[in-house]
Amino acid sequence: MREAFSAVPCNLQLVAFGFRLSRFERFEDSDLGAVSYLDRYPLIRSRDSEFARDRLFSAYGADRFGRHGDGFGIQANLARLNSIGLAFCAYDGAASLSFPESQILRQFFSIQGAAGFTTNGNSRPIEAWTPIISGDARLDLDFAPGYRQLVLRIDAHALERLLKSLLGDASGMNLRFISSEADPAMMTQVRHDVFRFAEELERFGQDYSPIAIAELERALMFRILLAHRHNFSDRLQRSAPSANRAVVDIVESYIEAHWDEPLDFQEIAEVANVSVRTVFREFSDSGRGSPGQFARRVRLQHAAELLRRPDGQTSVLAVAFKCGFRNLGRFASEYRQAIGELPSETLKNARRRQ
Numbered sequence: 001m002r003e004a005f006s007a008v009p010c011n012l013q014l015v016a017f018g019f020r021l022s023r024f025e026r027f028e029d030s031d032l033g034a035v036s037y038l039d040r041y042p043l044i045r046s047r048d049s050e051f052a053r054d055r056l057f058s059a060y061g062a063d064r065f066g067r068h069g070d071g072f073g074i075q076a077n078l079a080r081l082n083s084i085g086l087a088f089c090a091y092d093g094a095a096s097l098s099f100p101e102s103q104i105l106r107q108f109f110s111i112q113g114a115a116g117f118t119t120n121g122n123s124r125p126i127e128a129w130t131p132i133i134s135g136d137a138r139l140d141l142d143f144a145p146g147y148r149q150l151v152l153r154i155d156a157h158a159l160e161r162l163l164k165s166l167l168g169d170a171s172g173m174n175l176r177f178i179s180s181e182a183d184p185a186m187m188t189q190v191r192h193d194v195f196r197f198a199e200e201l202e203r204f205g206q207d208y209s210p211i212a213i214a215e216l217e218r219a220l221m222f223r224i225l226l227a228h229r230h231n232f233s234d235r236l237q238r239s240a241p242s243a244n245r246a247v248v249d250i251v252e253s254y255i256e257a258h259w260d261e262p263l264d265f266q267e268i269a270e271v272a273n274v275s276v277r278t279v280f281r282e283f284s285d286s287g288r289g290s291p292g293q294f295a296r297r298v299r300l301q302h303a304a305e306l307l308r309r310p311d312g313q314t315s316v317l318a319v320a321f322k323c324g325f326r327n328l329g330r331f332a333s334e335y336r337q338a339i340g341e342l343p344s345e346t347l348k349n350a351r352r353r354q
Helices: 010-016 049-060 156-167 184-207 210-227 233-237 244-258 264-274 276-285 290-309 316-322 326-340 343-353
Strands: 040-045 064-068 074-080 084-091 094-099 104-112 115-119 121-126 138-142 147-155
Touching: 010 156, 040 049, 049 064, 049 074, 049 094, 084 184, 084 210, 104 115, 104 156, 104 184, 121 244, 147 156, 147 184, 147 210, 156 210, 156 264, 156 276, 184 210, 210 233, 244 276, 264 276, 276 290, 276 326, 290 316, 290 326, 290 343, 316 326, 316 343, 326 343
Parallel strands: none
Antiparallel strands: 040 074, 064 094, 074 084, 084 147, 094 138, 104 147, 115 121, 115 138
């Protein structure tokens, strides 16, 4: 028998963790659409349980779905990115859902209501966050009426490739997460990043910079690796071996030549003939920040060049996205700090000279 739903409403659980529900997370239980994320990526919005079952099977890969009681309703949105997927789910009535074994890692983030999951014979409530749930066993989910959540879906092979590139590991050992509590401080940041990512995808949709998406995915996956215990944790947290300062010069030259592409740390490490951790250590020891910070400086200079030579289609937003900046306000602030004026002023002055 599965463990009963938590008796403590999830919004109270979140307060206990130190969270405050944002305006995006408030809603009325009776209104299916009162709170929602990722509306640009609709999958299901229906009170027909048979239709919902078909869509959940075909799009999510579920193999069991059931409604319980009256008043059923479901809304599900799914953004498929490169190595991750981000989903929003809302249930107006009680429901259950199951997934077979797969190569998908899942992590659930409750917004409101009560729910529970069972895998490998262990049952737990879904609270502010769950452990990383491996796809090597069946997963059963139970949702009480009024439940809302975000779900992070990660390709297990992609996460393992990222980890091994960070460590310079060429072994055949597979990544295995250890069943234990995640680091609360790290998971607070992970939750914040997941919700912010969902909000920005909703705001910008397909206009979101591919560079920014790829780098956000990698940053989020790296934070997941740090937040949870696994069989590579000790090595990941160990200091990287030293190399030499020529590594920094090689990496900076590579980034300058590929400024308009997402940072591929595995490729960068291969070019420098060191591990990814060593690349970061050399940047830190040299006092030159990180590869990501250097890339931002290079991209700001390219943004300035684009704004100084505008055509009829040039806009500050288009330039920000092209140069890998996902947040227009942050782009303007960093641009002014680096260039000495707002990007809108650069564009305005350039048009005046034409």
